[in-house]
Amino acid sequence: MAGPVASDAVTDAVQQSDELDVVGIGNALVDVLTHEADAFVEANDLERGAMTLIDMDRAESLYAAMGQGIEASGGSAANTIAGIAGFGGRAAYIGRVRDDQLGTVFAHDLRSIGVTFRCAPATDGPPTGRCLIVVTPDAQRTMSTYLGASELLGADDVDGDLIAAAQVTYLEGYLFDRPEAQEAYWKASRMAHEAGRRVGLTLSDTFCVERHKQAWRLLVTDQVDVLFANESEALALYDVSTLDDVVAHVRADVEIAAITRGARGSLVVHGDELIEIAARPVPSVVDTTGAGDLYAAGFLFGLTNGRALDACGRLGSMAASAVLGHTGARPSTSLAQAARALAL
Amino acid sequence: MAGPVASDAVTDAVQQSDELDVVGIGNALVDVLTHEADAFVEANDLERGAMTLIDMDRAESLYAAMGQGIEASGGSAANTIAGIAGFGGRAAYIGRVRDDQLGTVFAHDLRSIGVTFRCAPATDGPPTGRCLIVVTPDAQRTMSTYLGASELLGADDVDGDLIAAAQVTYLEGYLFDRPEAQEAYWKASRMAHEAGRRVGLTLSDTFCVERHKQAWRLLVTDQVDVLFANESEALALYDVSTLDDVVAHVRADVEIAAITRGARGSLVVHGDELIEIAARPVPSVVDTTGAGDLYAAGFLFGLTNGRALDACGRLGSMAASAVLGHTGARPSTSLAQAARALAL
Numbered sequence: 001m002a003g004p005v006a007s008d009a010v011t012d013a014v015q016q017s018d019e020l021d022v023v024g025i026g027n028a029l030v031d032v033l034t035h036e037a038d039a040f041v042e043a044n045d046l047e048r049g050a051m052t053l054i055d056m057d058r059a060e061s062l063y064a065a066m067g068q069g070i071e072a073s074g075g076s077a078a079n080t081i082a083g084i085a086g087f088g089g090r091a092a093y094i095g096r097v098r099d100d101q102l103g104t105v106f107a108h109d110l111r112s113i114g115v116t117f118r119c120a121p122a123t124d125g126p127p128t129g130r131c132l133i134v135v136t137p138d139a140q141r142t143m144s145t146y147l148g149a150s151e152l153l154g155a156d157d158v159d160g161d162l163i164a165a166a167q168v169t170y171l172e173g174y175l176f177d178r179p180e181a182q183e184a185y186w187k188a189s190r191m192a193h194e195a196g197r198r199v200g201l202t203l204s205d206t207f208c209v210e211r212h213k214q215a216w217r218l219l220v221t222d223q224v225d226v227l228f229a230n231e232s233e234a235l236a237l238y239d240v241s242t243l244d245d246v247v248a249h250v251r252a253d254v255e256i257a258a259i260t261r262g263a264r265g266s267l268v269v270h271g272d273e274l275i276e277i278a279a280r281p282v283p284s285v286v287d288t289t290g291a292g293d294l295y296a297a298g299f300l301f302g303l304t305n306g307r308a309l310d311a312c313g314r315l316g317s318m319a320a321s322a323v324l325g326h327t328g329a330r331p332s333t334s335l336a337q338a339a340r341a342l343a344l
Numbered sequence: 345m346a347g348p349v350a351s352d353a354v355t356d357a358v359q360q361s362d363e364l365d366v367v368g369i370g371n372a373l374v375d376v377l378t379h380e381a382d383a384f385v386e387a388n389d390l391e392r393g394a395m396t397l398i399d400m401d402r403a404e405s406l407y408a409a410m411g412q413g414i415e416a417s418g419g420s421a422a423n424t425i426a427g428i429a430g431f432g433g434r435a436a437y438i439g440r441v442r443d444d445q446l447g448t449v450f451a452h453d454l455r456s457i458g459v460t461f462r463c464a465p466a467t468d469g470p471p472t473g474r475c476l477i478v479v480t481p482d483a484q485r486t487m488s489t490y491l492g493a494s495e496l497l498g499a500d501d502v503d504g505d506l507i508a509a510a511q512v513t514y515l516e517g518y519l520f521d522r523p524e525a526q527e528a529y530w531k532a533s534r535m536a537h538e539a540g541r542r543v544g545l546t547l548s549d550t551f552c553v554e555r556h557k558q559a560w561r562l563l564v565t566d567q568v569d570v571l572f573a574n575e576s577e578a579l580a581l582y583d584v585s586t587l588d589d590v591v592a593h594v595r596a597d598v599e600i601a602a603i604t605r606g607a608r609g610s611l612v613v614h615g616d617e618l619i620e621i622a623a624r625p626v627p628s629v630v631d632t633t634g635a636g637d638l639y640a641a642g643f644l645f646g647l648t649n650g651r652a653l654d655a656c657g658r659l660g661s662m663a664a665s666a667v668l669g670h671t672g673a674r675p676s677t678s679l680a681q682a683a684r685a686l687a688l
Contacts, residue, residue: 032449035676068426068453070672071415082412101445101471105376109412127445327676328414332379 019165020116021089021304022200025158025188026077026172027150028095028119030102033133033141033289033327034069040134041142048136051143051174051205059146062132071102072328073109074131075150076204077172079290079329083297083319085113086335089305092116092162098149102128109330119157122149133289135327141289145174154180158188164195167304168226170296173204173233176212182219189223198255200226202296203233210236220253226303227257228296234259243267247274256303258313260295260320268313277313280321290329294319298335307344315344363509364460365433365648366544369502369532370421370516371494372439372463374446377477377485377633377671378413384478385486392480395487395518395549403490406476415446416672417453418475419494420548421516423634423673427641427663429457430679433649436460436506442493446472453674463501466493477633479671485633489518498524502532508539511648512570514640517548517577520556526563533567542599544570546640547577554580564597570647571601572640578603587611591618602643602657604636604664612657621657624665634673638663642679651688659688 041048044065054062073082075095084091093110097103099121106128110117121128129148133141153175163169169192175181189199201224203209209216216237220227227250229237234246234257243259250257250269257269261279268275298319302312318338322331385392388409398406417426419439428435437454441447443465450472454461465472473492477485497519507513513536519525533543545568547553553560560581564571571594573581578590578601587603594601594613601613605623612619642663646656662682666675 063452064456067456068417068674069449070676071449073412105413105415108407108410112408112411326670330412332414332671 019090020092020162021166022081022084022168022170022300023092023094023162023166024077024081024170024172025094025175025184026075027129027145027147027175028078028097028106029075029129029131029145029150030106031072031074031131031133031289031329032063032069033072033135033287034066035327036067036134036136038136041136046134046142046144047207048142049140050207051145053177054144054146056146059130059132059144062144066132066134070327071105072330073106074329076174076202076293077170078110079293080170080297080300081115082110082113082330083294083335084301085115086331087297087301087315087339088336089301092166094119094153094157094159094162096122096149096152096157097128098122098125100127102130103149116162118159122152125149125152135287135289139285139288139324141287151178153184155184155187158184158191160191163188163191163197166197168198168200168300170200170300173202173208176208176216182215185219186223189219193223198225199223200228200300202228202292203237206232206236209233213237224253225255227254228260228292228299229257230260230262230292256309258295258299258316260292266295266313266316268309270309273309275310275313277310277317280317282321282324285324287327288324290323291320293329294323294331311344314342315339318342318344363434364436364506365510366425366428366512366514366644367436367438367506367510368421368425368514368516369438369519369528370419371473371489371491371519372422372441372450373419373473373475373489373494374450375416375418375475375477375633375673376407376410376413377416377479377631378410379671380411380478380480382480385480390478390486390488391551392486393484394551395489397521398488398490400490403474403476403488406488410476410478414671415449416674417450418673420518420546420637421514422454423637424514424641424644425459426454426457426674427638427679428645429459430675431641431645431659431683432680433645436510438463438497438501438503438506440466440493440496440501441472442466442469444471446474447493460506462503466496469493469496479631479633483629483632483668485631495522497528499528499531502528502535504535507532507535507541510541512542512544512644514544514644517546517552520552520560526559529563530567533563537567542569543567544572544644546572546636547581550576550580553577557581568597569599571598572604572636572643573601574604574606574636600653602639602660604639610639610657610660612653614653617653619654619657621654621661624661626665626668629668631671632668634667635664637673638667638675655688658686659683662686662688
């Protein structure tokens, strides 16, 4: 992390900015979601529950195999940013689309909810990226991503004004598969810290962590202040086998860590503090797509708006629950209202 | 209607075809759905609950005003056809899209569920049409349609082989706003009857009925065998004020009429028979988009697969209930399974 921050500074930092709560950087994607039987995952050789990068040919053949779907703006960090805007937070996003119909949809869905999204769409090159998401009856989502134009993101896209204006620069682990993006992350992190800001990161995917473990550890140790990971990702990052080991590691590495555990809730680690947060019950879990992204949204909204860490965790659980009951990664109901109803 | 059909011929007719149950003709559209407060409808001068045709400029300004949405293949008759395929029925669709991303989505969503969709996408001209749907907290949907490429449909697109192969040629009232489409409907109806088949029609929208009342009455009296309408549309068509008057009129005009009444269920009229069908309760109605289309799907699947008229009505209610609980016009769950579970 950038340097130790005293415990009581957690909420103090939030009053400093009159500009942005969070700027997110990630793969700008439109999701194509279908519900399929379990057999579909095996028949099409998909890695259940994971995110796999695919090329255009594979995207076309997989799409042809999928049943009717819905399209919805996605991208992990973009979902988080949309969630923060849904709480009434001030947020911006950096990511690349093309000047095509899906790119128009992606940009609209951010701007229409008040998110600052300045990146001009590419006028040539690959089309807007898409994530083909197969939701199985257990509500698990299996993702195959054709990056398309989102792959164009590099260090030049890191908008220093937005980074300097945002209390937290939030980075999505999925992007970490590409060297240009890793370079962009280092640049953004250094800019954020030079401006006296925090850096947040989500590990995103166990396979992605395994592919770049050393690069991840370096970034986490050196630059990350607020770390999001689910249990498997955290275990993979540190090559350990128990949650206690994870806690010891993140305590040493980052200011704040939020370890999500699905239906078992989450664990927030902050110095010597260890806060257990219950998952918020959902009448019927339809699709887990975006649940982790929205947890980060609630948490970061709370953190950048003066809430105590346990309230941040509860805002995260609430936001995650708001997308579990429907198909798609972004809530269709008001997070701000839901937070008020829970006195959060 | 084409001519009187004896009461007991209703189910007899269904065993004749070994090819298609239903071919639908309509506006090929992709829906863009958002949830908005009631104030949005007034502020943007929308006709609540209706379908209004808009041009590209208006489509762009309205889209800019709408919050984040989801995209899903739509089009009234296409939704019905998708529903019939969802029951395991054999169905085809005639409608026009462009060779763009939304056109690809529309074609995929039909073909991937086994619907025959042969119309080649236009390679120039307006983009694929879209329907901007604002869903208010009462779950009512208000639709603004930019027809785009769907407007290109005319008599030349009427595929005689599909019409001859289908037990029912199903026509969507929304298309009736355009003279070219009215011509196509007359052509398709005559072809269907020459092949000894039935013609189905939904009135679709009260405003549309009011705009073309005389043309509607002529088509209904002369060509329609199976009529779908909600109560308001039926009252408007006949300029009457009671459901009893509607029943008397449809009895004279068509072989079978299904009058839908929202939460009050539906009324099936067939000669002297009058069958009341209860609505199927839904735990929480989220979005009424597509409910009428899916009612027609269940009904037509039943009718073309040997079910008695009361079972047709119950299949309709069940299919409608399958889309009321989520955002979007097409079911994400298996209608065939649901029908089996209800022994329909």
